[in-house]
Amino acid sequence: MENRSDKKDTSSDKRELHQARQGASNLGAPHLPEMLLNIEDYHKVAKTKLTKPAYHYYANGADDQVTLKDNTESFKDIRLRPRVLVDVSNINTKTNLLSGRHTIDFPIMIAPCAMQGMAWPHGNDNRGAERATARAAASMNTLMVVSSFSTTSMQEVIQPVRKDHPNAALWYQLYVVKDRKLTEDMVKKAEKCGYGAIVVTVDASGIGNREPEIREHFKLPQNLSLPNLIVKTKDGETHSDVFSSVIDPSLNWKDVDWLRSVTHLPIIVKGILSSEDAVLAVKHGCAAIIVSNHGARQLDMVQSTIDALPSIVDAVKDCGVDIYVDGGIRRGTDVLKCICMGAKAVLVARPILWGLTVDGEEGVKKVLGLLKKEFEKAMMLCGIQDVKDCNRDYLLRYNKYSKL
Ligand SMILES: Cc1cc2nc3c(=O)[nH]c(=O)nc-3n(C[C@H](O)[C@H](O)[C@H](O)COP(=O)(O)O)c2cc1C
Numbered sequence: 397m398e399n400r401s402d403k404k405d406t407s408s409d410k411r412e413l414h415q416a417r418q419g420a421s422n423l424g425a426p427h428l429p430e431m432l433l434n435i436e437d438y439h440k441v442a443k444t445k446l447t448k449p450a451y452h453y454y455a456n457g458a459d460d461q462v463t464l465k466d467n468t469e470s471f472k473d474i475r476l477r478p479r480v481l482v483d484v485s486n487i488n489t490k491t492n493l494l495s496g497r498h499t500i501d502f503p504i505m506i507a508p509c510a511m512q513g514m515a516w517p518h519g520n521d522n523r524g525a526e527r528a529t530a531r532a533a534a535s536m537n538t539l540m541v542v543s544s545f546s547t548t549s550m551q552e553v554i555q556p557v558r559k560d561h562p563n564a565a566l567w568y569q570l571y572v573v574k575d576r577k578l579t580e581d582m583v584k585k586a587e588k589c590g591y592g593a594i595v596v597t598v599d600a601s602g603i604g605n606r607e608p609e610i611r612e613h614f615k616l617p618q619n620l621s622l623p624n625l626i627v628k629t630k631d632g633e634t635h636s637d638v639f640s641s642v643i644d645p646s647l648n649w650k651d652v653d654w655l656r657s658v659t660h661l662p663i664i665v666k667g668i669l670s671s672e673d674a675v676l677a678v679k680h681g682c683a684a685i686i687v688s689n690h691g692a693r694q695l696d697m698v699q700s701t702i703d704a705l706p707s708i709v710d711a712v713k714d715c716g717v718d719i720y721v722d723g724g725i726r727r728g729t730d731v732l733k734c735i736c737m738g739a740k741a742v743l744v745a746r747p748i749l750w751g752l753t754v755d756g757e758e759g760v761k762k763v764l765g766l767l768k769k770e771f772e773k774a775m776m777l778c779g780i781q782d783v784k785d786c787n788r789d790y791l792l793r794y795n796k797y798s799k800l
């Protein structure tokens with residue numbers, strides 16, 4: 397059995413949550429919701445609630461998971477260099493994206509995450525998960541990127557959310573599929589239903605070798621589907637089989653030009669790790685780039701994203717494109733380091749999945765709220781009044797005692 401339940405909150409759900417909290421407390425995790433103080437607390441509780449295959453699909457990285465560890469550990473090699481006696485009675489974290497196309501309250505966005513239905517199998521016919529995430533993002537005044545591999549169709553995510561939050565900011569993440577007509581249809585549909593940009597993922601010509609999920613025989617549960625791709629997995633078929641059969645490994649820079657020709661939406665490339673590719677993205681008219689190693693789920697042994705970020709910023713900072721970064725961000729101080737290094741905003745994936753698993757929309761809101769609060773406190777204690785003032789003078793490379 398893959399899913400815990402497909403019904404609305406009932407007393408058995410509450411019993412389950414109580415048991416999960418008790419289990420979590422045996423694992424050393426806090427059991428009172430108000431004691432979930434940080435992202436790792438949410439992770440511990442989520443682990444007790446998810447099925448083993450789903451947990452391994454969400455949590456793990458590729459091969460020996462060297463980069464997975466680096467993504468979080470590399471933040472520790474950078475230390476903060478605060479300034480004092482600065483008036484920080486009003487901290488401003490409002491951030492403009494894509495030359496003012498969107499304004500978000502704080503520079504932390506939700507990264508595209510496939511198959512959220514396993515984390516929150518509630519709502520109409522199991523289509524509530526991505527909606528819960530989108531509602532949480534909208535009510536916190538930040539942005540969500542919806543995955544091509546979502547378990548709720550792109551229309552069914554955006555339409556109900558926009559009813560309550562007419563300005564909800566959502567972007568659509570695109571996997572370019574071999575069937576270019578379907579790719580074009582997806583892009584046009586995203587444009588029609590109100591998504592604000594197309595985020596094309598470019599680091600997945602094939603799926604990474606994720607051994608823990610293979611060992612656990614991870615498969616999308618039969619009661620879930622991938623409606624954007626018009627795919628329902630067949631018996632015995634894994635998401636990796638689906639991925640290999642639909643994703644186009646011939647994708648190249650000419651396709652980025654083609655994408656720009658079929659939509660008016662800004663194109664953002666996700667999965668850039670070199671300054672050369674960042675420069676190419678600018679040449680091919682992309683509006684923004686996301687420095688990402690796909691949460692270390694694709695190619696192991698690549699650089700952590702916080703280490704890849706500075707040379708990319710240096711290469712394209714004057715070109716008028718936004719630079720975003722994701723990977724291993726778990727604390728407000730991590731966010732501050734990214735912004736001081738030159739990113740406009742960051743994205744988080746796994747923390748959102750942990751919040752969604754623990755308490756649906758409320759859980760995602762709490763996780764976003766935690767990161768926001770930690771970020772504001774880090775700015776305050778660093779003597780930074782406005783996100784626009786973040787720069788590398790606030791950073792030190794630990795052990796090398798040099799400024800970045
Ligand atoms: C379970 C899971 C599913 C993901 N699905 C997608 C996806 O559909 N498309 C995509 O571009 N990236 C996907 N990613 C990668 C994230 O968007 C992001 O790049 C990365 O996970 C950020 O690192 P973090 O999880 O450490 O925050 C996924 C990541 C996870 C953990």
Ligand SMILES: CC(C)CC(=O)C(=O)O
Pocket residue numbers: 510545600603635639690693
């Ligand atoms: C279907 C998957 C390849 C989605 C994804 O990007 C991921 O699991 O990292």
